[in-house]
Amino acid sequence: MGKPMTGIVLQDWKSGRLGEFGNPPGIPPMLFMFRHDVYRVLMAEAARRGIPIEYGKRFVDAKEGDDGVTAHFADGTTAEGDILIGADGIRSAVRSLIDPDAPGPRYAGLISFGALIKEPGIPSTEGKMNMPFGKKGFFGYQVFDDDTSVWFANFPQAEPMTPAQVRETKPEEWLRILTEAYAADRTPAAQLMAATRPDELIVVGPMENMPRVPAWSKGRMVLVGDSVHAPSSSSGQGASLAIESAIELARCLRDQPYAEAFATYEKNRRPRVEKVIAATNRKNSAKAAGPVMRIINAWAIKTFSKLAKPEKMAWVFHHRVDWDSPAAPGLGNVPEDARIIGPK
Ligand SMILES: Cc1cc2nc3c(=O)[nH]c(=O)nc-3n(C[C@H](O)[C@H](O)[C@H](O)COP(=O)(O)OP(=O)(O)OC[C@H]3O[C@@H](n4cnc5c(N)ncnc54)[C@H](O)[C@@H]3O)c2cc1C
Structure with a gap:
């Protein structure tokens, strides 16, 4: 693909x-790829693994009990689970439930x-x-x-x-x-x-x-992907970060009870995603610049490009979640500048 x-x-x-x-x-x-191609591959894999997908359900609310959480949908139906993962994008409804004061895009x-x-x-x-x-x-x-x-x-x-x-x-x-x-x-x-x-x-x-999201989880609810860390599209990293976070969250839930797992997940992911977002915001201000700033930016880009080495951007691409190591804060998520873990 x-x-x-x-x-x-x-x-x-x-x-x-x-x-x-x-x-x-x-x-x-x-690789340059279209979103619909990525969706097709992901959906085929979900079908192969027997993971059900329901369409046309709009999540509107959630209620937590001692044993689990119930998600409520606009059509009046509900679904129950041990935890609720809000992978519902930049205008996340789950984010508003976790923190009604959370900033929006x-x-x-x-x-x-x-x-x-x-x-x-x-x-x-x-x-x-x-x-x-x-x-x-x-x-x-x-x-x-x-x-x-x-x-x-x-x-x-x-x-x-x-x-x-x-x-x-x-x-x-x-x-x-x-x-x-x-x-x-x-x-x-x-x-x-x-x-x-x-x-x-x-x-x-x-x-x-998306500004910094203060709370990534509350009780049995947790956020993943754009709902909690949406870099602007010019980063070319949003989907990659979402996938990395999903794997890290799964790793933490595999090894720890949910409350601990949510804390480890945030501790391991927050520094990286916020670093990528900060780098992207600098790019966008160059694109939205007026004519004078554009001339200054052109000069700055030319100078920067002469000095910049591709190795300096390696931290964006070389990152790996070390699935095989046990989940604990800092474990299996090595700081980018400490060690480069190449693709397996
Ligand atoms: C123009 C553009 C270019 C981009 N280019 C790149 C790129 O080159 N590389 C890259 O890695 N990323 C890129 N991205 C970013 C990437 O698309 C996102 O980071 C990624 O889609 C985030 O995935 P997600 O699953 O967290 O959220 P989304 O893809 O937004 O999925 C959220 C899902 O939740 C559903 N949903 C929302 N609210 C509810 C609700 N209340 N109830 C039920 N369902 C709900 C939505 O319908 C949607 O299906 C780009 C984005 C844009 C806009």
């Missing part, structure tokens, strides 16, 4: 190279769009994803050897918009707005947008950051 991505080339609005980031040494190339000043198109009319980028900082917005594209292309645009929009407000504008109108905005750049952005049909445009919606 997925198409290899051997490097990311940062560019200015004239397609001038600001810097390039390759894969850190010792790991296979990153905050708009990051950008609206995100993307598309997968055929015959883009541009030569292959030979495994590289080009990312130009345009005059009016950040852009990214890769042209594959099979003459298909993916592109995405992070378009600055000062006034906060909800996902519903973004979708009120029709895809053809967004394509017109985007093509016009990116036309002044000497990059293939406008050409790729012109080659995109309205039904191919993915209106992703507002980019959001």
Whole structure:
């Protein structure tokens, strides 16, 4: 599954190279994959293991008793279990039950769009994803050897918009707005947008950051994934962090009673996820910058790229949860700068 991505080339609005980031040494190339492909694989595996999935259930409440917890759904049905794991995304209902004062997502000043198109009319980028900082917005594209292309645009929009407000504008109108905005750049952005049909445009919606979530668990309820640590999408790490956390939570529950397991899980995961989120928030402020800041950022990116070594980013990719070691705070979750555990 997925198409290899051997490097990311940062560019200015004239397609001038600001810097390039390759894969850190010792790991296979990153793979570009679509969400629907990931879902298909995960669902097939769940089916193979006989794990039931119920659709159309909206979780609305939970009640804890001495022996377990009961989840309540909008259709009036309930489900019981020893614990309740809230893997319900960035607008988590479980998070609000754990802590009614927990912060929600905050708009990051950008609206995100993307598309997968055929015959883009541009030569292959030979495994590289080009990312130009345009005059009016950040852009990214890769042209594959099979003459298909993916592109995405992070378009600055000062006034906060909800996902519903973004979708009120029709895809053809967004394509017109985007093509016009990116036309002044000497990059293939406008050409790729012109080659995109309205039904191919993915209106992703507002980019959001999640502030630090103070409480990860309470009683028999615990959070995992975007519900508790959602880096902005530009990190390219949200799903990876969610999967890592799910494995770590499973490891802790395997070895400890639930209350202890929840504490160990948070202790082992919080430092890493907050480090990734902090690194991503710095990236987003560069993308949402105004014209003057964009020139300063371009200079900073160029200088940084000359000094940056791929090894410095290895901590993001090399992380492993050591499933075989017993769960205890700090055990099986070695600090990134202390030891690199390569892929098995
Ligand atoms: C534009 C974009 C690009 C991204 N790119 C990357 C990338 O390159 N790499 C990467 O690793 N990550 C990326 N991410 C992040 C990644 O998609 C998320 O981090 C990941 O999906 C989080 O998984 P999750 O299961 O925690 O939450 P989600 O995927 O949000 O799943 C939550 C589920 O809970 C359901 N749900 C919500 N509320 C309720 C309720 N009350 N009752 C019942 N069900 C409910 C939802 O319908 C949903 O199915 C990107 C995100 C965006 C928006």
